[in-house]
Amino acid sequence: MARVLMITGDFVEDYENMVPFQALIAMGHEVDAVCPDKKAGESIATAIHDFEGDQTYTEKRGHNFVLNADFSSINLSDYDALYLPGGRAPEYLRLNSKVIEIIQTFSTNNKPIAAICHGAQLLTAAGVIEGKKVSAYPACAPEVTLAGGEYASLEMDQAITDGQLVTAPAWPAHPEFLKQFTALF
Template sequence: MKVLFIAGDEFEDIELLYPFYRIIEEGFKPVIAGKERGGKIIGKHGYSVIADVSFSEVKVEDYLALVIPGGRGPEKIRTLPEVKEITRKFFELKKPVAAICHGPQILISAGVVKGRKMTSVSSIKDDVIAAGGEYVDAPVVEDENLISSRHPGDLPFFASSLIKMLKGKKM
């Protein structure tokens, strides 16, 4: 039961690491995707992770859910065709997608926001609305398969919603 994390340099360290370790505690296997397999991805505050797979190697069918941490990482990878395709495929298959902070920038670029209730960091609220999303200012917003949160202070709510959804969707 693998959960995919997509990350780019300058990701918000705690927004990747907190859910990463929480899902391990619950018996799921996190897998990090980056630009290149084995590549080092450096967080905004200096923590780093190694990509288990490249974006181009990802087979969405092999994963239970997608987690998109915030920080500046989403901005750096949001235009990559593979990242947009991965994201769209998770939505097409109605698999859980959890995005926090600036993570919804990837959802916007992938064209999956229209008609969805969600939240994000306040600085991209206008982008969510312009993409057709219904912005809700709350610690966590669940809309079908989509989970979203605003910032690191919301992580307990974000991780709790993610775990609840994962337990309901076991493969």
Template sequence: MPGKKILMLVGDFGEDYEIMVPFQALQAVGHEVHAVCPERAAGDKVKTAVHDFRGDQTYLETRGHDFELNATFAEVDPADYDALVVPGGRAPEYLRTYDEVLDMVRHFFDAEKPVASICHGPQILAAAGVLDGYELTAYPAVQAEVTAAGCSWVDGVVTDRNLVTGQAWPDHPEWIAGFLDLLGTDIHHGEVAAADD
């Protein structure tokens, strides 16, 4: 089965692991991923932030990497994509102020295409008005915001119809696996033969 074409919405101070890990993992299994940001073009970079969980009341934030975009936001057509990834971090709080971002998100839900969102990413989904009737999770501090948008809260990674959500990057193994299932990705593990002496 050929790989899918996946759109990823990113922005300055999105969570580093929640951008880098799915971006690379999805490509590693044969999918094409285009990372875009409003007002930015292919080759531009966004700054990421690393959120660490050390037992405080909230996460500790430190500077991450410069992540290079590989597509131009103004030139992409969501109809050309099979699925959407919406990472978390601080970027969603301002990305949701762009009408074009909300329209993109609505396309994937209207067309019932697979969507993966994690951490603060569901803030964008809530602003787009697409969560009514869904079961989902997100970073716990945004629970009130996303449930006010009409969804039911679940603790832990959850898949409901076309949407898979996780609370934060420690959920990556289950969250990415859930997204791969939605995409219909079939990964075959072959045996590794020992080299002859």
């Protein structure tokens, strides 16, 4: 079984945080959910994004999610894979140099990385997608292209794997996204 590091933060997309966290644990994997400047036992706020017929998704306050590991004390060599959920958290997490360094380390060591929705903002900021086919929420397509990736326009329930990188546009892709991610373990 794999040990997965999940980097998350306030106003992460609720489903993209909770569902993979719980599903990976249910499959027997160990998942450490961390957030910069927070410790195990502290909570982050989540946001629920839905598609309700508007020109973009809507946002509502989600759950409180309790972190189970300390960001400041993680040892990257202990982990087999990295998971980056979407929502609004990637907007500010990509400004944290330690988060960027972690993503680059997983990429350099050719370990599986999965990012969904706006999680691609972390990949682009880390400079790890050049020449890769990457899906994300469509609003992130310009960032993917500017970072040297090839934006893969997929249906919301699809995912794509390119080497050790698995990406998807949004939470409806969880079944396919998690299937592809765990196949890399």
